[in-house]
Each structure stands twice: as structure tokens, then as C-alpha cells.
Amino acid sequence: MENVITPWDVKGDIDYDKLQSKFGVKPIGKVPKELADNILFSRGTIFAQRDFERIISAIENKKPFVMMTGLMPTGKMHLGHMLVAKQMVMYQKLGAKIYICVADIEAYHARQQSLADSKKIAIDDYLTNYAALGLDLDKCDVYFQSERSSDAKKTNSYYRLQNILARHASFKEFEAVYGEISPGKMISALLQAADMLHAQLPEFEGPIPVVVPVGIDQDPHIRLARDLVERTKLFKFVQLSSTYNRFMPGLAGGKMSSSDPTSFIALTDSPADAKKKINKYAFSGGQATVEEHRKLGGNPDVDISFQYLSYFFEDDDEKLNQLSSDYKSGKLLSGEMKSYLIDKLTNFLTEHHAKREKHLAAVTKKFS
Numbered sequence: 001m002e003n004v005i006t007p008w009d010v011k012g013d014i015d016y017d018k019l020q021s022k023f024g025v026k027p028i029g030k031v032p033k034e035l036a037d038n039i040l041f042s043r044g045t046i047f048a049q050r051d052f053e054r055i056i057s058a059i060e061n062k063k064p065f066v067m068m069t070g071l072m073p074t075g076k077m078h079l080g081h082m083l084v085a086k087q088m089v090m091y092q093k094l095g096a097k098i099y100i101c102v103a104d105i106e107a108y109h110a111r112q113q114s115l116a117d118s119k120k121i122a123i124d125d126y127l128t129n130y131a132a133l134g135l136d137l138d139k140c141d142v143y144f145q146s147e148r149s150s151d152a153k154k155t156n157s158y159y160r161l162q163n164i165l166a167r168h169a170s171f172k173e174f175e176a177v178y179g180e181i182s183p184g185k186m187i188s189a190l191l192q193a194a195d196m197l198h199a200q201l202p203e204f205e206g207p208i209p210v211v212v213p214v215g216i217d218q219d220p221h222i223r224l225a226r227d228l229v230e231r232t233k234l235f236k237f238v239q240l241s242s243t244y245n246r247f248m249p250g251l252a253g254g255k256m257s258s259s260d261p262t263s264f265i266a267l268t269d270s271p272a273d274a275k276k277k278i279n280k281y282a283f284s285g286g287q288a289t290v291e292e293h294r295k296l297g298g299n300p301d302v303d304i305s306f307q308y309l310s311y312f313f314e315d316d317d318e319k320l321n322q323l324s325s326d327y328k329s330g331k332l333l334s335g336e337m338k339s340y341l342i343d344k345l346t347n348f349l350t351e352h353h354a355k356r357e358k359h360l361a362a363v364t365k366k367f368s
Helices: 016-023 053-060 079-093 104-111 115-132 152-166 171-178 183-200 216-231 271-281 290-296 304-313 317-329 334-367
Strands: 004-006 009-011 046-050 066-071 097-102 140-144 210-215 241-245
Touching: 016 046, 016 216, 046 216, 066 079, 066 183, 079 097, 079 115, 079 210, 079 241, 079 304, 097 115, 097 183, 104 115, 104 183, 115 140, 115 334, 152 183, 171 183, 171 216, 183 210, 183 216, 210 216, 216 241, 271 334, 304 317, 304 334, 317 334
Parallel strands: 066 097, 066 210, 097 140, 210 241
Antiparallel strands: 004 009, 046 241
């Protein structure tokens, strides 16, 4: 399959070492205990960075900083989206102000979705799930691209910034960064740059370190925004920091896709539906028969059930290492690995759905 890595499409095999070199990002390096204790860092899921030292300094010295992120409200929130949601919760606990952009303008241009549908999906699915995962939305700045704020000064400064940034980008640059691009995608890209930078405007936080955690496919947006910081002299922006996480694989392998329900576990899936998906679609790293597996063992590095345990559902490193060892030796069968994940996933979804119900009315009232 042809290798394609863009903000709108990911196809083919993903070589993170090559992407790291191609995009010029650095290894994540040493991080303070507050981050090192999080399994996303300790297990290498977050693997690369740009200027992350600035955020580390803010954490260590208890200085203010912002985590900026966004959501594309075009489908179900799934386990892959939890990678950034977990980071939101972590950074909020470390003192960050969380900015969350609902990219309804981008959804309108790139997916032809109405603003009304985007708002409903954002509230019912994403924001309610964020709250259920432990994010305090009352302490976040959550906004829609189509309607930044009820405060006219803030709204004016946000859209003014987008238009000022447009002067400092060229069509050739958009082609070089994004490949084939439409006017709608250009507008969306400039608005995303404004999203990443506007927290530093005087109407918001003023100059402040900002970290943007993304999948490596989103790096073109980061590069464009960072280039615009260097060219825009009207503002004294602190250069953006960013971190990059590996893609959580879809059930059959490859990147998880919101457009393919058989590739993901949604946070609103019932435990029974999740069990069916794991049993039916989750790619196994085991052998074709029990006899062969007992003799040759399996490969946990490609086994989806093991990968999901590693990303989220097995906190104990010793237990995870034991599962890996037993799988490689043939002691643990593929079906047993799936069963172990299903038990963990069932407990998570049961608890998560109860938390969703607790938060749904308040979130709907707050953002409707």
C-alpha cells in the first residue's frame, strides 16, 4: 500500500523513526517524574517533541502554561481519541489551562458537515466523554471555531489574528506543506494556526508557553504555525511546543478510523458490543493453530489486544511484561489475551458509562 501521512489521511506502514527524521522532531528525552509516571510517557506512546523543554520547565517551576488541543466533531469518540484526552486530564492536574477548540469550520469544509450537527456531536460525544474521563470543563476554555466567545473583544482578536497570519503565508507554502489543497483547507489551516497561538494574545493569557499534543500526522499544522510565529512581528509569541504520540492501531491493524466502526471501540459502545468487536475484528499475533502457538509462541508487538492493554488497560508494568513473555513462549493463547482485555475493557466501559450519565445533563446545559 502507498505510504500516505497527511492531516487528512493516513495509509500504509508507519515507520516512526523515518517520520521523526523526515519531520525534524526530536526524541521525547528525559522528563520529570510527574510525566515519567504516566504510562503514555513511560511506555513510549508519546515519542517525540518540539521545544518541550519549555513545558518541562513550567511544570518543574510551577509556572503557568497552556495545553491547546482540538476535536473534529465528525464521528464517535473512540479509544484512539483517548490518547489526547488522557493528556488533557494529566496537564490540568499539573496546573495547565486547557484550551479546547471544536473544529466545526474545518468539519464544514473538509467533511461537508453542518455546524448544527458538529455542535451536537461535540456536546453529546466528545465533551461529555472528556468530563467522564476526569476533565474539569469549568476550568477549560472550550469554544467553537464558528463562534469563538460571547466576549466581543476576545472574538475580534481571535479572527483578527487569523487574518493577520494570512499575510505571512503563501500558496506555494501551503502546497509544500500539505500537498494538494483547496481554499477551504487553506482557511482551516490558518484558523488552526490562530487556534494554537491565540491563547497568547493580550485578550487571553498573554505570552505563555503552549504545548500542543498531536499525532505525528498533524505535524504540518504545527510547522505552519511555528513558521508564522517567526514571521509575525506584531505579537511577542512564545514559540509553540508540541509532543507527538504513536497512533493507536485499529482493530484490524493500521490507524484507527472514525469512518469505519469495525476499526474502533467507541467510548459509548456497550461492553457486549466491545466484546464482539474484539473477538471478531481484533488482529491476533498468534499462530494459526493451538499446537503451533504452543510451539512457536505469538508476537505481542502486532497483537491488537496486547497493544490496547499497553496503551491504557494494564497499568502494572510487571503484569504487562508477564503477558508479553507468556505470549511469546506460547503459554498464553490469543483467545486468552483477548479475554483478558475484554475483562479490563468491560470494567472500564461500565464505569465510564455511569460517569457519562452523571455529566451529560450538565455538559449539555453548559454548551447548548
